[in-house]
Amino acid sequence: MLDRIIEILQGIRDDIDYYSEDSLIDDGLLDSFDIVGLVSELKDEFDIDIIIDDLTPANFNSAESICALVKKLQDED
Amino acid sequence: MDSIVQALYLHAQESPERVAVIADDEKITYGELWKEVQGFAEFLRKQGFPKGSRITVKAAPSIWFAVSCFGIHLSGNVHVPMEKTIGPDGIINIADELAASMIVADADLSDKLEGKQYTCISSADVRSIARENYRDGLEFEFPTLDMTCDIMFTTGTTGKSKGVMESHRAVVAVSENVQYGADIPKDNIYLVPAPINHASAIRKLYVSILTGTTVVLLDGFTDVKKFFDYVEKYKVTSILMPPAAVRMILLLAAKNLAKYSDQLHHIHTGSAAFPEADKDKLCEILPNTRLYFAYGSSEAGCVSMYDYSKNRGLISCVGKPNKNANIFIVDDNRNPIKSSKENQGLIAISGGMVMQGYYNAPKLTKEVLKDGVVYTNDIGYIDDEGYVYMLGRKGDVINIGGLKIAPTEVENVVLRYPDIAECACFAVEDRMGGVVPKLNVVMKKGCELDTAALRAHMAKHLEAFKIPKQIVKVDELPKTSNGKLDRKNLK
Numbered sequence: 136m137l138d139r140i141i142e143i144l145q146g147i148r149d150d151i152d153y154y155s156e157d158s159l160i161d162d163g164l165l166d167s168f169d170i171v172g173l174v175s176e177l178k179d180e181f182d183i184d185i186i187i188d189d190l191t192p193a194n195f196n197s198a199e200s201i202c203a204l205v206k207k208l209q210d211e212d
Numbered sequence: 213m214d215s216i217v218q219a220l221y222l223h224a225q226e227s228p229e230r231v232a233v234i235a236d237d238e239k240i241t242y243g244e245l246w247k248e249v250q251g252f253a254e255f256l257r258k259q260g261f262p263k264g265s266r267i268t269v270k271a272a273p274s275i276w277f278a279v280s281c282f283g284i285h286l287s288g289n290v291h292v293p294m295e296k297t298i299g300p301d302g303i304i305n306i307a308d309e310l311a312a313s314m315i316v317a318d319a320d321l322s323d324k325l326e327g328k329q330y331t332c333i334s335s336a337d338v339r340s341i342a343r344e345n346y347r348d349g350l351e352f353e354f355p356t357l358d359m360t361c362d363i364m365f366t367t368g369t370t371g372k373s374k375g376v377m378e379s380h381r382a383v384v385a386v387s388e389n390v391q392y393g394a395d396i397p398k399d400n401i402y403l404v405p406a407p408i409n410h411a412s413a414i415r416k417l418y419v420s421i422l423t424g425t426t427v428v429l430l431d432g433f434t435d436v437k438k439f440f441d442y443v444e445k446y447k448v449t450s451i452l453m454p455p456a457a458v459r460m461i462l463l464l465a466a467k468n469l470a471k472y473s474d475q476l477h478h479i480h481t482g483s484a485a486f487p488e489a490d491k492d493k494l495c496e497i498l499p500n501t502r503l504y505f506a507y508g509s510s511e512a513g514c515v516s517m518y519d520y521s522k523n524r525g526l527i528s529c530v531g532k533p534n535k536n537a538n539i540f541i542v543d544d545n546r547n548p549i550k551s552s553k554e555n556q557g558l559i560a561i562s563g564g565m566v567m568q569g570y571y572n573a574p575k576l577t578k579e580v581l582k583d584g585v586v587y588t589n590d591i592g593y594i595d596d597e598g599y600v601y602m603l604g605r606k607g608d609v610i611n612i613g614g615l616k617i618a619p620t621e622v623e624n625v626v627l628r629y630p631d632i633a634e635c636a637c638f639a640v641e642d643r644m645g646g647v648v649p650k651l652n653v654v655m656k657k658g659c660e661l662d663t664a665a666l667r668a669h670m671a672k673h674l675e676a677f678k679i680p681k682q683i684v685k686v687d688e689l690p691k692t693s694n695g696k697l698d699r700k701n702l703k
Contacts, residue, residue: 160434163297167433167460168691174464187465190436 136181137202143176144198153198160192170195177201183208215361215380216387216418217285218354220246223424232421233278234446235429240275242424245282248339251346252283258345259314263288264360266310269335270294270303270317271409273429276338278417280316283342285361285380286352289313292363292375293409296431300324310363310375310571357381363571364411366510375571376411376510385564386513387419389534393517394450394478394504396423403448405430405439405457411510412482416452433457440468449477455486456696462493470497482506482514487634488527489627491520505530507602512586513565515539516600527624527673528601530592537563539600541593546582551593556616559590559602591618608699610639610649617649617678619699625673626651629666631659636689637680638702651680652702654688661685 141153147169151159159165165173173195174185183205194204213219220242223230228243240248256267267284271277271293284291294306300319307315307330315321315332325332333341355361361383363375390396402420404427406413420427428446433439442448453461458481461469478501479494486505494503503521507530508514516539518531533539541551542560549557562585569577580586589606603618610617619637626635634654639647655661663683670679690701 165434168456170434170436171460171463185464187436187440187468190464191438192435195434 136205137198139180140177140201140205141198143173143180144201146176147172157197157199159197160195165195173201177205181205181209183212213384213422214357215285215355216383216421217249217282219422219424220249220282221354223421227424230424231426233275233417233427233429235274235277238275240278245275245278247346248279248342249282249286250350250352251342251344252279252338253286253352254347254350255341255345256283256287256289256314261287261289261313265289265313266292266363267314267316268292268294268303268307268310268312270296270298270315270319271407272296272318272335273404273408273431274335276335277408277429279342280335280338281414281417282421283338285355288353288355288359290360290363290377292365293414294365295409296407304328306365355380357384360568362414364409364414364510374510374573374576377568377571378513379568382513382565382567383415383418384422385536386415386508387422389514389536389565390415390419390480390506390517391423392535393506393514393531394480394502396425397449397477398423398425399449400425400477401428401446401449402426403428403430403439403442403446403451405433405442406452406454407432411513412452412454412506415514416480433460436461436465440465443472443475447475448472449475450480451476452480455481455490458486458490458494462490462497466493466497473498473500476501478502478504480504480506480517482508487627488624489632492628495521507531507600509586509588511567511580512537512561512563512588515561515563515565518599526599526601528603528621530600530602532598532600536565537561539594542587546587552595553593553601556591556593556603556618558606559588559592559600561586561588591616610637610647612647612649612677615677619649622649622651622670622674622678622680625670626653626666628673629669631656631661632666633657634689636697636699636702638699640682642681648681649678650682650684652684652686652689655685 144153224242224246230242231239232242232245233240267289281291304324312330318335321332360377361380362378366374402416404413404416417427502519504517506514507516515537516531516533540548540560541557543549543557551557566586590602592602594600604620622637623635632653633656636652640650642648690698692698
C-alpha cells in the first residue's frame with residue numbers, strides 16, 4: 136500500500152523523496168490544492184471515506200502517516 | 213481616525229476586557245494588547261532609529277505579530293511583513309534592499325549580520341521585550357495620515373519583488389471600505405486562515421482592530437480540522453476565504469460548512485478569479501450568510517464588494533465602489549469614457565486607499581500611479597445602476613479583427629454549464645494566420661462532453677464571435693504554483 140500511495144504522491148509532485156520526507160504539510164511541500172487532489176485519489180483508490188477529523192497535518196506529513204490513516208479507515212469500515 | 217493603532221488605543225480605553233486577537237489558542241484583550249504595543253514601541257524608541265525606519269518582520273499568525281506590527285506603527289516606523297516561508301538569504305536581501313533598521317524573525321541570522329547596519333531580534337522574544345519595556349505613563353504621538361505605515365511585498369522570496377508603500381491614511385481608508393462594505397457587526401469574530409503578510413489577511417487584522425472586534429488568526433487551510441474547530445470554539449461570524457480555499461472546502465467539507473449558515477454573518481472572498489459555479493454552490497449551502505466578493509489590488513486596496521448571495525446572476529460583477537473608493541473607466545490613453553457592456557475600457561481607481569508608490573522604484577510607480585489615480589490593466593465597465601464589472605486582464609484579451617474577447621467572461625459562462633468542472637479560453641492561430649478562441653474543458657466525473665449542447669448554452673449568454681471555434685476535452689489545465697490557471701501554458 137505504501138508504494139501505491141507514493142505513486143499517487145508522485146503524480147502530484149515528483150520532485151520529493153517520499154520515503155524520507157516527514158514534513159510534507161508543515162514545510163509547505165504540499166498545499167491545499169494538493170491535499171484536495173490527494174484526498175480524492177485516496178478515496179477512489181482505497182474506497183475509504185475521509186472526514187474532516189482526519190484532515191490534520193499529522194495525518195498527511197509523510198507517506199507513512201498517510202498509509203497509517205488509510206489502514207485505520209479501512210479497518211473501521 | 214488617523215491610524216489603526218489609534219483605534220486600538222481608543223478601544224483599549226472603552227473596552228479593555230474585550231478580546232482583540234486569538235492565535236495558537238491564546239487570547240489577548242484590547243487592554244493587554246495596548247500595553248504590550250506601548251512596551252514594544254518604547255523598546256524601538258530606545259534604539260534611536262529615525263522615524264520612518266523600516267523594520268522587517270517574518271510574519272506568523274501569532275499574537276507577537278500583532279504586538280510587533282502595532283508597536284512599529286506607534287513608534288513612527290514602517291512595518292514590512294515578509295512571507296513566513298522566507299529563508300535567511302531572502303530575509304537579508306529584503307533588509308538590504310530596504311536599508312532596514314531591524315529584523316524580527318524566528319531565524320538564526322547570526323552569521324549573516326556582520327557589517328550590516330541592522331540588528332535582529334527573535335520573534336519569540338517580542339512579547340517579553342514588550343512587557344519589560346512597558347511602564348505606566350508612557351507617552352507617544354500617534355502616526356499621522358501621510359506617514360508610511362506598511363510596505364507590502366507582492367511576493368516575498370527573492371527581495372526583487374515590488375514593495376507597495378501604504379500610508380496610514382490608506383490603511384484606515386481600506387479598512388473602512390471593508391467595514392462598511394461588509395457591514396461588520398459590532399460583535400464580529402473574524403477568522404483569518406491565510407498568511408498574515410498577505411494584504412487581504414493583514415487588512416482583516418486591521419479592520420477588526422478598527423471596529424473593536426475580535427480576529428482569530430490561523431495558518432492557512434491545510435489543517436481543515438483545526439479550521440472547523442476554530443469556527444465552532446470561537447463562534448466565528450466571518451471568514452476570509454480566498455477562491456482556492458472555497459474550492460477546497462466545497463470539495464472536502466461542504467456539509468460541515470453548511471452547518472454554520474446561521475452563525476456566519478459573511479464570507480469574504482477576493483484576490484483571484486472566482487468561478488461562478490463555486491459562488492452558486494456557496495449560496496446553496498449557506499443560505500443565511502452574506503457572501504462577498506471583493507475587488508481590489510495591492511496598489512489600491514479593496515475598492516468594491518459584491519454580495520453575490522443577494523444579487524445572483526450578474527456575471528463578472530464586482531459590486532459598487534466602497535466608501536472611500538472612486539472607480540471609473542478609461543480608454544487606452546487614460547481618458548475617462550462612458551462605459552457599458554458594449555463599450556468596455558480599463559478600470560481606474562482613486563481615493564484615500566491608493567498606495568504612495570513602489571518603494572525605491574519611481575519609474576515603475578509612474579507607470580501605474582498618476583495624480584492619485586491607480587490605472588489598472590483590468591478590463592471592465594460600469595452599468596447604469598453603478599455596478600462595476602471586471603472581465604479580465606488586458607494581456608489576456610483575445611483580439612479577433614478588432615473584436616475583443618475577455619477569456620474570463622467566456623469561462624464564467626461555461627462554468628455555469630453543469631457538466632464542466634474547469635475550463636480555459638485562449639487564442640490559437642487559425643489556418644489563415646489569424647487567431648480564434650479555443651476552449652479547453654475538464655469534465656466532471658462521469659460526464660461526457662456534448663459540444664452542441666455546450667455551444668447552445670454559450671449562445672444564450674454570449675455574442676456569437678465570443679463562442680470558441682474549438683472545444684477540446686482535456687484531463688487537466690496547467691496551473692501556477694499557487695493554484696491559479698497558468699494562461700501562458702495553455703495549448
